[in-house]
Amino acid sequence: MQIITGCTGAAHNFATDDAEINRMILGTSEIVLPTxxxxxxxxxGTNKVRIKAGSLLMQGRLAKTRSSEGYTEVELDSGTIGYYRYDLVVAEYYTTEETTTDTSGNEVTWTKEHIDLKAVKGTPDASQYLEPTITSGDIDSGQVNQMKLWGVKLNGINFDSLVDFRVITSSTALQLVTDAMTGIPEIATKAEADVNTAVTAGELEITNAKDNAIAAIMAAGGIDAYTKAQTDSLISGFKNITSTVINIPVASWDTTALTVTVACAGMTTDTTASSAIVSYDPATKDIFTAAGIFGSAQGDNTITFKCTTIPTAAVAVNVMVIK
Structure with a gap:
């Protein structure tokens, strides 16, 4: 392993290192930044496209035309009378092999990386605009990669229209994360509803199974000792599910351990004999979520909750005990 963010006395930071960070923050899409x-x-005119100042990210690599430069001009081949042509203006990543001389007079060959704006010429057609194919490659492997920015349609020798292919991100990295997190409460609520639906369906199946078992016994003419033993064994195997709401005052929390232990009928220390599903009560959802409350331990008729921060008010917790 090699330290990247640190001084080592030798050149050791590469473009791929920064690109990894950019991809983690803004993703792997090829985007134009809102700058x-x-x-x-x-x-x-009809044969030159001016691409004004701005920045782009291509597979995490940053390239830009600075505001002080004004614009980059890309020249197109002239159109052909009687034909349609569809050209693309792309940002192209490519490498060249360069040779320089070091301080000792030795020739050193190295790989130089580039991102330039260029035109990809389309195929003239008598009846339609045909978009040309661009090259896609892995930059980290040194392959050529082209990122579409604009399309230019030529009708004969005349300019027709521009087509915008830019994907402009409108948010900062923090805003992207914040936007993603806003959906978490809704996801949790849906998950809780799905669990409740599944439990209700399971309880109905258990009830139906019990009723069917009793009906079968009655149809057989009664219960003898063997049949009763088999039936008791069958019924005892069904899961017993109870639900309760536990109200926890703020003063009950251990402010050092960030825990609270409360009564919970049916819980046992044996995790194979009983378990619990913990969720917020809708009345105190915001308090529960902000405090980061979760079940952390179980005992005989007790359950322990833990939080990431002490709740600001009393909180109600829904507990479903499964035995």
């Missing part, structure tokens, strides 16, 4: 003029395009 400067966001690589906006405008035509300069």
């Amino acid at each position: 400067a003029q966001q690589l906006t395009a405008e035509m300069n």
